[in-house]
Amino acid sequence: AEEAKSFPHVAYSTDYQYMCSEPGQEMIKNAVTEHNLDRIVVASCSPRMHEDTFRKVLGDAGSNPYMMVMTNLREQVSWVHNKEKDAATLKAIDLVRAAVYKVANVVPLKEDYIPIEKKALVIGGGIAGMQSALDIADCGYQVTLVEKEPTIGGRMAQLDKTFPTLDCSA
Template sequence: MVFYFPFSPFRLFPFSPKIFMSDDLRIGLYICHCGNNIAGVISPEALADAARGLPGVAVCRDHLYSCSEAGQKDIAKDIQQFGLNRLVVAACSPKLHEPTFRRLLAENGVNPYLLEIVNIREHCSWVHAREPAAALVKALELIRMGLAKVREAVPLAERQVPMTRAALVIGGGPAGLRAALDIAHAGIPVTLVERAPVLGGMANRLYKTFPQGQSSVSLINPMMAAATLHPGITVLTDSSVTGVGGHLGNYRVKVTQA
């Protein structure tokens, strides 16, 4: 049997293209001090001096905090003044502030995906704190790579896609049962797949749990009964996932039942 589980986590950044793309690369390069996290090991000023002449760089500056309101205003001003059409920010992890800079680009008429975050904090200053000279060389190389990537970047178009409110939970142990029940209680239909003939997973083999010393049976049996009887949960035992395809927003999962 085959199930479809679409899920779309994309964050949309509406923007109007005030600055039109052309063959003329005008990259803004911004190097963040991150307080003392980066500047305490690597000299942002030295990085900026070394990077100013790299291909495509129209503006290169260093900021105490590029993610701050003041830093954002400076970058927005440069986008308008110099017609920047791509952005490279050498700072912390993209997981932290990539949405911040994408939003900044969108608000200033530049496609938000013409952006590269170069992580010189976790990948340089934090891990090479005792080797500042080598960390500086590595940071410059990472910036070169970020610039090379953004030079080849193309604008991406965003679109909204229909989403089916459904979830697939693989594994009927305590964690899988708890996840299935929580999702079902939120009103989302759940298919729970367990390869064994019964639910419970490894908990079925335990006598007591640590550290409370609670009986495994008293822990798992109520969840097994609740999942089996819940109208929003379809339980498939003796079943295995034998194929996963598709992509974020449109998964295609094949479940084979013995």
């Protein structure tokens, strides 16, 4: 955190061992409001597990939740370099530096809602297409079934008997 304070574009830097905990999240929320931060880097654990957590924290703080970059120091540094403290520190600094440069170029995203119609188009009137159309219709959607041949049924309609009962297929 001390090294990051000297990076370009860094207005505030701090460290906390468990940033994904409630107190850690509260620290982020307070820092965003107190320092008027418009984007952040979270250098801690796996984004796969906690990215949504930190996006929610940003949203709760009144900031755009997509103006954040996470760098995974736990799996990419701590776990793989646990016997090489100096090398681990240098790698962590490089990863944080890269995340700072990345977040500096992030473009704000916004969520948009588009109304959808409850309609579906099924292309192909074979057995699979007909069954799909029926299943979709059972879910309350209007279905349009399109088939290039003059009749539906596909290859099944061309057979005179079906396995295993040898029933008439037509």
